[in-house]
Structures are given as structure tokens and as C-alpha cells.
Amino acid sequence: xxxxxxxWDGIQGRGEFVRLALEDAGADYIDVxxxxxxxxxxxxxxxxxxxxxxxxxxxxxxxxxxxxxxHVANILSYLGPRLGLAPKEEALRWFANGLQLxxxxxxxxVHDTHHPIATSKYYEEQKVxxxxxxxxxxxxxxxxxxxxxxxxxxxxxxxxxHAVGCSISxxxxxxxxxxxxxxYAFPKAMRHYERQYSELLKLHASVKARPNIAAYLASPRRLxxxxxGIFRRYPELDIEP
Amino acid sequence: xxxxxxxWDGIQGRGEFVRLALEDAGADYIDVxxxxxxxxxxxxxxxxxxxxxxxxxxxxxxxxxxxxxxHVANILSYLGPRLGLAPKEEALRWFANGLQLxxxxxxxxVHDTHHPIATSKYYEEQKVxxxxxxxxxxxxxxxxxxxxxxxxxxxxxxxxxHAVGCSISxxxxxxxxxxxxxxYAFPKAMRHYERQYSELLKLHASVKARPNIAAYLASPRRLxxxxxGIFRRYPELDIEP
Numbered sequence: 001x002x003x004x005x006x007x008w009d010g011i012q013g014r015g016e017f018v019r020l021a022l023e024d025a026g027a028d029y030i031d032v033x034x035x036x037x038x039x040x041x042x043x044x045x046x047x048x049x050x051x052x053x054x055x056x057x058x059x060x061x062x063x064x065x066x067x068x069x070x071h072v073a074n075i076l077s078y079l080g081p082r083l084g085l086a087p088k089e090e091a092l093r094w095f096a097n098g099l100q101l102x103x104x105x106x107x108x109x110v111h112d113t114h115h116p117i118a119t120s121k122y123y124e125e126q127k128v129x130x131x132x133x134x135x136x137x138x139x140x141x142x143x144x145x146x147x148x149x150x151x152x153x154x155x156x157x158x159x160x161x162h163a164v165g166c167s168i169s170x171x172x173x174x175x176x177x178x179x180x181x182x183x184y185a186f187p188k189a190m191r192h193y194e195r196q197y198s199e200l201l202k203l204h205a206s207v208k209a210r211p212n213i214a215a216y217l218a219s220p221r222r223l224x225x226x227x228x229g230i231f232r233r234y235p236e237l238d239i240e241p
Numbered sequence: 242x243x244x245x246x247x248x249w250d251g252i253q254g255r256g257e258f259v260r261l262a263l264e265d266a267g268a269d270y271i272d273v274x275x276x277x278x279x280x281x282x283x284x285x286x287x288x289x290x291x292x293x294x295x296x297x298x299x300x301x302x303x304x305x306x307x308x309x310x311x312h313v314a315n316i317l318s319y320l321g322p323r324l325g326l327a328p329k330e331e332a333l334r335w336f337a338n339g340l341q342l343x344x345x346x347x348x349x350x351v352h353d354t355h356h357p358i359a360t361s362k363y364y365e366e367q368k369v370x371x372x373x374x375x376x377x378x379x380x381x382x383x384x385x386x387x388x389x390x391x392x393x394x395x396x397x398x399x400x401x402x403h404a405v406g407c408s409i410s411x412x413x414x415x416x417x418x419x420x421x422x423x424x425y426a427f428p429k430a431m432r433h434y435e436r437q438y439s440e441l442l443k444l445h446a447s448v449k450a451r452p453n454i455a456a457y458l459a460s461p462r463r464l465x466x467x468x469x470g471i472f473r474r475y476p477e478l479d480i481e482p
Contacts, residue, residue, distance in 0.1 A: 067335065074338045101311075102312070
């Protein structure tokens, strides 16, 4: 069965957390909006349908046969066991989903550093407020979130270097992407902070070295970060902590 | 088995979405921080533990025996089947979780109308930006989200008046709370919008009339909305759409 991933073309964005799981598992999937002749129109048609019974609010969403699943954490919760990227123990699955939802919240805050007032307006129309929000984000929110994930790694009773249990899960892949994105968007801040989060950095390096991830990152399927995505490099927002 | 709900005392906040499910089901639970002699200290101790293997990032979280589950959507996904508040069909459970995550995003946007710049600062320190964000929220975001939920109700093939399938679920209870909160925080805007969302209003009324919900709303366990919670009544943010 071929999975269909629906997400905006041209950016990594939230879709990237799903792509990393599909790529690591070597799953058979189509990135629908990047397919010649299909593209964004098919995605919008589905979202705007007045007949479809289970419409998603926004991309990304996944199609698996008749099933449509929306929201990154929901998609990963669905795919995890199917791709061998979720813990076997049910108790750990609830924990994994909680971690993924914390990542979701963090990503929303990353987005709001460049869009603190209105998603319907350009960054340039809210630059002053973005600067203020970035000060808060870099000073308080980055260490709060990364400090939490570092503790999760440290306090994992399996001492495995993984976020959950004793093996790789979609949460590890997402934490890799969080570090990648922060390094792109806030290089100055991250140079300052990174030494404090040695467990996270080890995890990042180990994910990057996984054969399927390394192959994906080197492929044209991995888009570069850019200033239409969630992680954006605006030097004026890269505050010195 | 008694469930333990951990959330900030004194506000409805995000904990309220969990309370409504527990109350509707008549479940045996303790609102831990409101217990004399336990309170917030016990919650903080758990969150700050350097030994506990599965620490939550933030309240609310639920304790069920040894299992700790954090994030509203995760908690409701866990409780739903146990409380008879989730659809039986697995396909519908994925849809329900997706809807709950859309509600989660909406609630985060409600919060940011009064805290667009920094959660570490008071509303009074970001009033100017809050006004701008509220204009965007009332003008674009309320109709986008409520319009979506209205369509979900209209396009439910079961035609049941419920968000998912043919019977009550935790999603319905959460949508009730969304309407309650918006009416409290944005009464002027809601008077303008409500006539457009007749299915949502019918759902709201039907949840409110459920015996256990009615009893809960009339009890001292239901705190009033206030200006420490997520839905806050600041007249200057209640824009005319």
C-alpha cells in the first residue's frame, strides 16, 4: 500500500516530521503535491470538499487507502507501529505521543517568532513584534524546551540514548529535525546553547548517520530550509542569549 | 481505580477539556491541586523530578496507576474508550484525535490573543500587540476554525449532530467548551458570528443539557472563567468583526 502525504510544496515545514519517518523506514509513499500533474490542486480539492465525510483542517495529512489522518502527532502515532518506529509497550506509546505533542507546541512557537501577530500578513509587516517575540523565544523558550528533552534523554531508564524505550522511534527523528531547524534559524543562539545539551546532540548525530536518513538528506527529496517554511533565518531574530 | 488530574488550581484552562470528559462519564477522579494538603507542590515535585522516568513538560497530565499521560489530546485519546466517550470504529478514533488536535491549535491561538509576545510577561506589558493579534483572531481565525467545525458537523455522514460517528464523544464536549469560552471572552464577536454556525450551537445546547454536565456546571467544581485562564474577557480585545 502506497501512503499519500499531502503537504505544501516547496518547504520542509510540518510535513518534514512525517517525511523523516517514511524515509527512515523506507516506506512506499508519494509526496502528492510534488507529483507532476497532481500538485496542490488535488490537496485543496480534498480540503474544500463539501461531500467528503472526514475533512482535514490543514496540511499535513496522510492518506492510507480510505483513511485520512491529519496533524503530525496523529500521523506519527498512526504510522509509528506500522513502520517499526514506535515502542512496542503500550505505556511507552502514550509517552511517545506526549513527547511529540510537546514538539508540536515548540514548533508552533518557532513559527510565531516570525509571525507573532497575523499568519495572514507578511513577516515584514510584523518585524518589530517579531523581534520582541524572538527575544522571549531565544531567552526563555529554547532552554525550557531543549532542557526538557535533554532531561527526558538523561532520565530514560533504558539509558539508551533514545527518547523513548530502548530503540529508535519517530520522536528521535523529530528531535533531530528540531535541532536541524534551530541551527538553521538561530545559529548564534544555538552556538551558545548547544554545549548544555550533549544528549540531544548525540541523538542528533546518531539519527543523521542512519543510512536511510543520510541517503534522504543527500537526495533532491530533502528540500533546503528557506524563508517560506517554519524555521527561517532572519539574522535580526537570532538574538545573543 | 481513581484517576488523578494534575492542573493549575484556580482556572478552567486546558484542564477543563479533561474535566468535562471525566464529569460526563461520572468517573472517579481527583483534581489533585485542589485537594487540601496536596496542592500544586505535589504537581511541581513530579514535574521537576530528576529521577522519574517519564516526566511531563507541562500540566495538564493524568495519572492512572503508574501511567502518566500528558497533553489534552493524548489524555482524551487515552480516556475516551475507557469512559465510553470515543467512537468504537478505529478509523473514527483517528479522525477524533485529529479534530481534538485542531481544537488544541485553536486554544493556543486564543491564549496568544492576550499573550502575543511573551508568556513570561503580563498582559498589560503587551496590550498594544494583543489588540493587533485580536483583530486577526476575530476577523480571520474565529470564522476559519468555527467554519471548519460547522462543516464537520454538516458533513458527518451519520447526520447525528455529533462531530464523530453517531454518538457523543470527547470531541463534542470540547466543542461545547470552545463555544462557552468564546462567548465569555469575545461576546460581541460571537453575537455577530453565531447565527452562521447553527450546527455548532445545537451541539453546544445538547451537551449543556446532558445530566452529568448540567450537574457539574452547577457545582462548585466548575470554576468561573477568569482573567488568569485561557479565555479572558478583555473588552478592548472583543473587536467588532
